[in-house]
Amino acid sequence: LPELPEVETVRRGLEALYVGRRLLSLEVSGRRTVRRHPPQLLDRLAGSVLVGASRHGKYLLLRWNGRRALVVHLRMSGQLRVAEPRSPLAPHTHAVFRFVDAPELRFVDPRTFGELFLAGAGRPLPAELSHLGTDALQAGVADVAAITRGRKAPLKALLTDQQLIAGVGNIYADEVCFSAGLRPDRPAGSLSQGEVRRLAVSLGRVLEAAIAAGGSTLADRRYLDVQGAAGSYQLEHKVYGRAGHACLRCGGVVQKLKIGAKSAYACLNCQR
DNA sequence: CGATTATCCTGTGCGC
DNA sequence: TGCGCACAGGATAATC
Helix, strand or coil, rough: CHHHHHHHHHHHHHHHHHHCEEEEEECCCCCCCCCCCCCCCCCHHHCCEEEEEEEEEEEEEEECCCCCEEEEECCCEEEEEEEECCCCCCCCCCEEEECCCCEEEECCCCCCCEEEEECCCCCCCHHHCCCCCCECCCCHHHHHHHHHCCCCEEEHHHHCCCCCCCCHHHHHHHHHHHHCCCCCCCHHHHHHHHHHHHHHHHHEEEEEHHHHHCCCCCCCCCCCCCCCCCHHHHHHHHCCCCCCCCCCCCCCCCEEEEEECEEECCCHHHHH
């Protein structure tokens, strides 16, 4: 669900509300949400002050005084939501952050793919995240050229490979490919220099526009920001989820393709 | 090394 | 209306 624009929107919400605040307690229930290390390690965070909320790709990094970083990944269905302390816990609430002079923050995640873990304070990234590629917002023409050069794999598979470029998922890969006029199933290495440039420009433009819109909230409303507000970039989707509808640019029919196990949406007239 | 596949879960929406 | 099944925005380990 959440890709870079949604995670960035959550990050901004956390930064506005919680940076500078002291954590009273972090309570975790269940075994799956904290699974990389014993959950008791998180007890060390109580009393710490949140000094920064950053993001790399789809990972959130909450940095605390005392040189610790709490990493949060929402995966398919995770949400971080501000809540009144006495309001009833939503189903699938797996963690509750209590702060001094700030509202409660709750981690809700029906599918339990999301996770929290304590990481080192390495800069720019803790060792646990060192496998990630360049953040997609920072990726330029040279980065895009480097990951596509000589590759036989479909363009979309590379765009969504977090070890190459971090932050792009299924929705934005399709939207970026449309914006660049490139088929998502093009062998990545077949792109010309001009196409690589177009792809890099589209990557930045689509992600920036999606952040400006607060991300994409689909019909199931599985993505909402920390205050529970929906994003609006779904209204600007050109191809994602539009199979059978008219292409907004040429009037042709948007197709649903299969690339590996994932579906992809594209206009085969506008994208080549 | 690069590419596919299976897996972790719950919820939803579709066809019958 | 009810049921079963395919599928969903992700990451990663295993396999060929």
